Amino acid sequence: IAGITQAPTSQILAAGRRMTLRCTQDMRHNAMYWYRQDLGLGLRLIHYSNTAGTTGKGEVPDGYSVSRANTDDFPLTLASAVPSQTSVYFCASSDGTGEVNEQFFGPGTRLTVL
Amino acid sequence: GQNIDQPTEMTATEGAIVQINCTYQTSGFNGLFWYQQHAGEAPTFLSYNVLDGLEEKGRFSSFLSRSKGYSYLLLKELQMKDSASYLCAVGDSNYQLIWGAGTKLIIKP
Numbered sequence: 001i002a003g004i005t006q007a008p009t010s011q012i013l014a015a016g017r018r019m020t021l022r023c024t025q026d027m028r029h030n031a032m033y034w035y036r037q038d039l040g041l042g043l044r045l046i047h048y049s050n051t052a053g054t055t056g057k058g059e060v061p062d063g064y065s066v067s068r069a070n071t072d073d074f075p076l077t078l079a080s081a082v083p084s085q086t087s088v089y090f091c092a093s094s095d096g097t098g099e100v101n102e103q104f105f106g107p108g109t110r111l112t113v114l
Numbered sequence: 115g116q117n118i119d120q121p122t123e124m125t126a127t128e129g130a131i132v133q134i135n136c137t138y139q140t141s142g143f144n145g146l147f148w149y150q151q152h153a154g155e156a157p158t159f160l161s162y163n164v165l166d167g168l169e170e171k172g173r174f175s176s177f178l179s180r181s182k183g184y185s186y187l188l189l190k191e192l193q194m195k196d197s198a199s200y201l202c203a204v205g206d207s208n209y210q211l212i213w214g215a216g217t218k219l220i221i222k223p
Contacts, residue, residue, distance in 0.1 A: 035213075042118065042201070042213035043157070058210070090156060100144040100205030105156035 003027065004106035006091050012112045013081050021076045021109050023091030031094045032074040033103065034058075034066060036087040043090065049074055081113045116140045118214035120202050125220045126192055134187045134200050134217045142207025148176050148187045149201040151216065157201055161187070189219075197221045 004025040013019050025032065030051045035043040045058030049068040063085060065077045074093075078085055088110050092103040117139045126132040138146070145164040149157040163169055163178035163185060175188040187200055199216040206212050 040122075040215055042215045043203075043211075044213070045210060048210070100147075100209050100211065102147070102159045102162065103211065105158070107156050 004091055004093055004104055006089075006106035006109050008109060009107070010110040010112075012114065013078075015082055015113055016080050019078045019081055019111070021078075021089055021091075021111070023074045023076070023106055024072050025074075025091075025093045025104075025106075026072065027093060027095070027104065028071060029093035029095050029104070030071070031096070031101075032068065033092040033094075034064070034074070034076045035090045035092065036060065036085075037090060037108075038087050046076065046089075081111075083113045085111065086113045087111060116206060116212050118202055118204060118212055120200075120214040120217045122215070123218045123220065125222060126189075128192055128194060128221055128223050130192050131188065131190050132192060132219065134189070134202075134219065136185045136187070136202035136214060138183050138185070138202070138204045138212075138214075140204045140206045140212055142205075143180060144205030144207070144209055146176075146178055146185050146205075147203045147211065148174075148185075149203065151199045151201055153198070160200075192221050194221050194223070 007022045033048045034046040047066040049055045091106040094101040094103045119137045148160040151157040161176040173190045201216045202214040203211040
């Protein structure tokens with residue numbers, strides 16, 4: 001692994017189903033982030049984690065949950081998917097906390113909820 | 115509220131120079147970032163400004179004026195591979211990045 005990986009690459013999901021998007025980084029970065037990107041809108045922060053064992057809510061957290069059991073992994077769970085969660089999801093990581101550093105992005109997961 | 119404004123789309127000619135502007139209103143300021151994003155790909159880091167002035171990196175330069183809440187990205191000697199979206203992002207008082215919607219740059223031969 002080099003950098004950040006995400007899985008799956010894409011997924012079509014029925015409304016009401018549960019789905020977990022996976023994110024793994026091998027850079028030993030403290031901070032990790034989940035964004036969604038929709039046409040015409042900027043990247044919007046869903047949840048973040050400044051260090052293993054801690055998480056925080058971003059701008060659009062409703063309907064999503066995260067966990068950070070270790071440094072490398074930061075899964076995003078949709079408990080009961082709805083069509084408005086159709087989007088491209090990017091996981092990112094950065095080194096250090098208490099400051100704003102360059103964020104490194106995974107390749108993204110394209111999710112369609114029908 | 116917090117707001118980042120960039121033009122939606124710009125068109126330029128191969129070999130020319132283009133300037134992409136970004137204005138921002140955020141709670142606090144902890145640096146301004148420019149990212150490049152090719153269609154269907156992830157954003158990648160281009161530049162970072164925290165002090166006023168111009169930062170030059172090869173064909174790309176980025177300028178910041180904190181008093182005006184303004185930045186621009188200058189791309190010189192445009193190449194077809196520069197066709198992409200350019201995202202402006204500002205670090206706010208919570209050390210989170212606030213993102214603009216991006217500027218789609220179309221390069222014509």
